[in-house]
Amino acid sequence: MIDSRKYRLKFLSLLAAAALAACGTDDIRNGTDSDDQSGSDEDTEEYAELVMGFVPSSDAENITANAQPLADYLEEALEMPVTAEVTTDYVGLVEAMRTGQTEIGFLPAFGYVQAAERGDVEVVAKAVRFGSGTYKAQYNVLADSDLEDFDDLVESEGLVWAFPGYSSTSGYLFPGLEFLNAGIEDLEGKFQHLEVQGHDNAILQLLDGNADFATTFDDARGSLSDEIPDITEQIRIIGYTDPIPNDTVTLYGGMPDDLKQRITEAFLTMEDNEEALQAMHEIYEWDGIEPAEDSEYDIVREAYAAFEDLID
Numbered sequence: 001m002i003d004s005r006k007y008r009l010k011f012l013s014l015l016a017a018a019a020l021a022a023c024g025t026d027d028i029r030n031g032t033d034s035d036d037q038s039g040s041d042e043d044t045e046e047y048a049e050l051v052m053g054f055v056p057s058s059d060a061e062n063i064t065a066n067a068q069p070l071a072d073y074l075e076e077a078l079e080m081p082v083t084a085e086v087t088t089d090y091v092g093l094v095e096a097m098r099t100g101q102t103e104i105g106f107l108p109a110f111g112y113v114q115a116a117e118r119g120d121v122e123v124v125a126k127a128v129r130f131g132s133g134t135y136k137a138q139y140n141v142l143a144d145s146d147l148e149d150f151d152d153l154v155e156s157e158g159l160v161w162a163f164p165g166y167s168s169t170s171g172y173l174f175p176g177l178e179f180l181n182a183g184i185e186d187l188e189g190k191f192q193h194l195e196v197q198g199h200d201n202a203i204l205q206l207l208d209g210n211a212d213f214a215t216t217f218d219d220a221r222g223s224l225s226d227e228i229p230d231i232t233e234q235i236r237i238i239g240y241t242d243p244i245p246n247d248t249v250t251l252y253g254g255m256p257d258d259l260k261q262r263i264t265e266a267f268l269t270m271e272d273n274e275e276a277l278q279a280m281h282e283i284y285e286w287d288g289i290e291p292a293e294d295s296e297y298d299i300v301r302e303a304y305a306a307f308e309d310l311i312d
Contacts, residue, residue, distance in 0.1 A: 046298030047259055049072070049081040052104035053093045055111070056282065062088040066282040069071040073276035074104075077266040078259075097121050100254050104263065106284065109245040109300045110169040116294065123297065124264040127246040127280075134243035138171035140214045142206055143236045147199070150239040153213060154182045161191040162202040162211035167311045170217040171199060173303040180306055200224050202233055202283035213238075245296045247284065 054063050067084035074082040084100065085095040085287035090111035098119030106139055107115060114186050115121045126133050141147045153159065164171035176187055184190050196202050200223045202214035207228075218240060221231045228234065248311070249267050258259050272274050280286040304311075 010175065011263045027185065032141045034121035037105070047255065049083065050078070050263075051083050051085055051096075051101065052106070053096055053102035053104055054084065054086045055090045055093055055108070056086050056088075063283055066279050069201065069279040070283075073270065073273050073279075074263075074266055078262055084173065087210070094118065097252055100252050102161055103252045103255060105250045106247060106254075107250045108169060108246050108306060110167060112248045113297055113304050115175065115250060116297075122251050122253050122260065123292045123294055124247045124251055124260070125249040125267045125289050125297075126292035127248075127284065127286040128290050129246060129285060130175070130287065133246050133290050135246060136218045136243055137174045137215055137241040138218045138220070138237045139175065139201055139239040140206060140216060140235050141212070141238055143234055145236065147213060147238060147253050150178070150182075151299065152238070155177065156212075159191050159212040160194055160210065161198055162194040162214040164199050164202055165195055165197055166307065168199075169244055169303070170241070171215055172203065173300075173307055174244055175215040177303040177306055178241055203231075206235060215239070233235040242299065245300065246290060249289065306310070 052067070052074070056063060063086050064084055071075055071082045082104075085096075086097060087102075090108060091114075093105050093107060094104065094115040095109055097105045097107075098121070099113050101230070103265060104113075105121070116123075116251050129135065139150060139153065147156070147159075157189060163175070166172050169283070179187055179190070187193075194205060196205055199216040199220040201217050202211070203220060203224060205211040206214050219237075221235050224231045249264075251263060253260075255263075268291060270280075271288055277286075277288070280289070
């Protein structure tokens with residue numbers, strides 16, 4: 001299973017590299033020599049257009065359509081064309097930002113950490129949902145399960161653990177880190193791993209009797225409420241992880257400083273533009289935007305470092 005993920009990452013990187021060759025170099029698209037970007041007003045003027053990249057959380061065409069009001073808002077604020085593009089997944093977006101083919105990226109916490117490790121990118125803002133710039137992962141069990149809390153998971157043997165994927169921040173990395181910190185050295189020896197591709201699928205594995213517990217974002221049960229109206233009665237939450245910083249507005253670091261500052265200000269004042277903010281809600285369910293700093297994502301780096309061999 002792990003080898004196939006490595007192949008997929010390499011394949012997507014090759015696709016991104018091919019796209020770079022097809023589109024031409026960063027300098028041709030922007031009309032400037034990247035070696036001469038000093039952060040002056042002249043450099044900003046030569047940076048003729050911006051591309052903002054999205055990771056598909058739903059139908060890619062719908063994301064592109066919903067992103068248009070945001071693109072319009074940024075075009076007016078920055079006085080330059082802004083184009084929305086949807087990548088295959090966050091790995092493709094990381095590669096596009098690393099090479100400078102995408103200047104603005106809406107990366108999840110783990111994607112940002114990977115991008116910052118591999119290239120010149122800067123986080124400038126993050127999502128606000130339900131009044132908070134952070135969220136948590138949760139441990140789910142059936143309502144009639146004998147498991148009552150996190151300690152029960154640690155003390156039990158042979159439990160089947162359903163999770164969305166090894167690279168999922170809330171679905172695997174943060175719960176896995178908590179298990180390691182609780183003294184479990186061999187997670188695959190301790191639990192039977194059931195990787196299911198999707199937070200809703202992880203919960204469905206509980207309902208189908210295929211797993212003893214599942215880890216998801218808080219509160220993933222809502223994604224199944226239309227299909228299963230009594231989902232909160234059937235699935236019980238027995239614990240939460242430490243807070244995880246929300247997904248980001250990340251900028252390509254090779255842009256002039258004054259342009260990065262203007263983009264940052266445009267996002268941080270976006271709440272005054274109802275259409276642009278509604279666009280972000282339609283795309284990723286953002287309720288607002290607040291400033292973010294790289295140090296906030298150190299806790300994500302810790303989780304990444306613990307499981308790097310699984311996901312690289």
